[in-house]
Amino acid sequence: MNSTPERPGNTADKAAASLPDLSREAVPGQKIALAPGQLQLRPARRGKAPAHLADLTLEERIEAVKELGLPGFRAKQLSVHYFEHYTTDPEDLTDLPKDGRDELVARFFPQLLTEVSRESADHGATQKFLWKLFDGSMVESVLMRYSDRVTLCISSEAGCGMNCPFCATGQMGLTRNLSAAEILEQVRIANKMLARGELPGGTGRVSNIVFMGMGEPLANYRPVATVCRRLNAPAPEGFGVGARHITVSTVGLAPAVRKLTAEKIPVTLAVSLHAPDDELRNELVPINTRFDIDEILDAAYEYFQATGRRVSIEYALIRDINDQAHRAQLLAERLIAKGGAHWVHVNPIPLNPVKGSKWTASDPFVEKQFVETLRDNGISATIRDTRGSDIDGACGQLAAEVIETDEHREDREARIARVEAVAASGS
Numbered sequence: 001m002n003s004t005p006e007r008p009g010n011t012a013d014k015a016a017a018s019l020p021d022l023s024r025e026a027v028p029g030q031k032i033a034l035a036p037g038q039l040q041l042r043p044a045r046r047g048k049a050p051a052h053l054a055d056l057t058l059e060e061r062i063e064a065v066k067e068l069g070l071p072g073f074r075a076k077q078l079s080v081h082y083f084e085h086y087t088t089d090p091e092d093l094t095d096l097p098k099d100g101r102d103e104l105v106a107r108f109f110p111q112l113l114t115e116v117s118r119e120s121a122d123h124g125a126t127q128k129f130l131w132k133l134f135d136g137s138m139v140e141s142v143l144m145r146y147s148d149r150v151t152l153c154i155s156s157e158a159g160c161g162m163n164c165p166f167c168a169t170g171q172m173g174l175t176r177n178l179s180a181a182e183i184l185e186q187v188r189i190a191n192k193m194l195a196r197g198e199l200p201g202g203t204g205r206v207s208n209i210v211f212m213g214m215g216e217p218l219a220n221y222r223p224v225a226t227v228c229r230r231l232n233a234p235a236p237e238g239f240g241v242g243a244r245h246i247t248v249s250t251v252g253l254a255p256a257v258r259k260l261t262a263e264k265i266p267v268t269l270a271v272s273l274h275a276p277d278d279e280l281r282n283e284l285v286p287i288n289t290r291f292d293i294d295e296i297l298d299a300a301y302e303y304f305q306a307t308g309r310r311v312s313i314e315y316a317l318i319r320d321i322n323d324q325a326h327r328a329q330l331l332a333e334r335l336i337a338k339g340g341a342h343w344v345h346v347n348p349i350p351l352n353p354v355k356g357s358k359w360t361a362s363d364p365f366v367e368k369q370f371v372e373t374l375r376d377n378g379i380s381a382t383i384r385d386t387r388g389s390d391i392d393g394a395c396g397q398l399a400a401e402v403i404e405t406d407e408h409r410e411d412r413e414a415r416i417a418r419v420e421a422v423a424a425s426g427s
Contacts, residue, residue, distance in 0.1 A: 034173055037286045040161030041219070045176040047135045050110040052181035053078055054188075054230060058237045061108075068107070078108055079236035086192035110134075113185045124200025129190075133158065133182060137175050139214050141186045145201050150194065151208040154186045156224050157215025162251050163286050164274075166318060166351060166359055169214045177220040183227045186213075187239060206239075210247040212270070217248050218256035224248065228265050243267050249314065254291040257299035261306045269303050270312035270347075271296060275322050276331035280422050284322065297338045304343045313346045314384075317362040317370060321423045328370045332377035341378035349384040 034040055053061055061075035077095055081087050088109035090101050113131040116138070120127055125145040132138055137158040144151045160167070161174035187206060194204040209231055211217040217224045230238040231246055249270040250257060257269065273293070275281035281288040288296075300311045313335065317323045335344050348370055350361035362370070367383060374381040 034161070034163045034171075036165075037283070037289070038163055039286055039290075040163065040174045043157075043161075043174050043176040045135065045137065045158075047176060049112055049134055049179040049182050052110060052112060052179070052185075053082055053108040054181040054184040055179060055226070064108075068104075070104075074104070076236055078104065082109070082188065083237070083239055084235045086188050086195055088188075112179075112182050113189065115189075120200070127199060129186075131186070133178075135176075139178065139182075139186075141190070141213050143190050143199070143206070145204070149207045150204050151210060152187060152190050152206045153210050153213045154183060155213035155215055156183055156211055156217040156220050156227075160215050161219065162216050164251065164284060166274075166284065166316060172214075174215075174219075178215070178223060180223040180226040180230065183223060184230055184239075187231065191239070207241070208245045208247075209241060210249070210270075212247070212249050216251055216253065218250045218253040218260065221256050221259060225260065225263055225265075228263070228267055232265060232267075244309070247312065249312075250296075251285050252287050252291050252296040254295045254299040257296070257303055261299075261303045264306075266307040266309050268309055268312060269300060269307075270314050271300050272314040272316075273331075274314070274316050276327055276334050279425075280322060280327075283422055293334065297334065301339045301343060304339065310342075311344050313344050314349060315346060316349045316351050317367055318351045319360050319362045319366075321359065323362040323366050323370055324423075325369060325373060328373035329377075332374050332379055335379060336377060341380075344379065346374055346379055346381040347384040348381060 056064060058075065058079060061079060062072040065075040065078075066072055074096065077093075081093055085092065087093075088105060090105045093101055093105070096104060112134055116130040116132050118127060118129050122144075127143045129141050129143070130138060131141070139155040139158050141155055142153040144153070155178065157177050158175035159172035160169045162170055163173075164170040187209065190206050193199050194206065197203045211224065228243075228246060228248065231241045232238060232243050234240045243266045246265075246267040247270050248260065248267050249272055251272045257271075260267075260269070272285070273281070273296075274284050276293070278288060278292050281293060303309070304311050313331075315322075315331070331346070332341075335341070335346075348367060350367060351359060353360065361367075371381045371383060
């Protein structure tokens with residue numbers, strides 16, 4: 001009699017099936033709280049942001065302008081103001097007829113983001129913004145100045161449904177997906193502030209974009225793919241950012257990685273792996289119970305083959321959880337077995353502190369050993385900068401609002417104990 005081996009994670013799937021189903025519509029007035037290991041694949045809100053010029057291709061903008069009875073060249077003028085001058089203020093649109101200008105702005109530039117607060121770190125080189133969306137949802141973005149570049153970390157969802165226990169955003173649950181224009185507005189406003197010298201460090205322009213803010217980008221696939229095209233397209237179609245300066249991260253949605261491969265936009269793909277063994281990764285990154293390590297590495301290697309772009313492997317180093325020497329060696333072996341040592345660059349990231357969690361970053365000596373093990377195997381590896389951690393603006397810290405009930409806290413603590421047990425069993 002033939003029998004099919006049980007796929008890793010099936011036990012976790014069965015356990016999750018017995019829990020309350022919080023992956024569907026949230027109960028009005030109640031905060032989202034995910035049980036241990038539970039994924040929230042449907043947003044709590046379905047509200048759609050107002051239509052915006054940035055949602056459209058240049059051809060679509062021309063048609064939309066013509067529908068208003070205006071000549072098509074007005075679409076290019078509007079696009080120049082948005083993607084080159086970074087403005088939507090009617091007072092700045094002086095090449096448009098004053099009569100009807102306000103109506104054009106209302107139609108094509110509805111206000112999508114309102115700044116709620118701004119925090120500064122690293123002597124002003126790091127700025128964290130909290131934005132309120134049209135429906136009251138909150139998202140954050142972080143701007144980081146370096147000597148040779150300006151990087152903007154943007155959000156693609158309000159909250160996140162991936163439920164990784166070491167990530168503050170993952171504790172929020174998923175409120176809703178962002179539209180393409182809501183994502184692009186984070187870039188436009190940052191560019192406007194830089195161009196006008198409103199941020200410390202003088203004038204400038206965003207040169208690098210990383211989808212490492214709130215949300216799982218590939219769970220909001222179509223808007224994120226649209227944003228990649230709009231970021232990369234030359235002005236006035238888009239912002240004209242080079243594809244190699246755009247990084248899209250994922251915790252492991254293998255089918256969506258394959259869709260991104262088919263888009264043929266050679267952005268950098270970053271896979272948040274965080275563990276080289278499925279037993280531990282099932283606990284740290286619950287989506288692993290659906291798409292295990294082999295599957296996401298297969299998809300990532302296919303992306304490398306199609307684009308020629310080396311894949312970034314993100315790995316949060318958590319003290320005594322996933323930082324052991326044998327796990328560094330196992331990580332190297334699995335990456336090399338997939339396609340050799342040349343197709344990836346590993347970014348170990350010292351865990352950034354999250355409120356309510358006892359987990360901390362690895363000891364610096366352990367970090368050094370972890371990196372040296374990878375390098376000894378021929379794999380390129382660099383410890384990731386942890387800019388903005390003192391304002392909760394670093395990787396894994398973005399969380400506009402988390403309200404934790406006693407029951408949710410007990411669930412989270414039980415899950416942490418489970419992770420620690422798995423981590424210890426493999427040491």
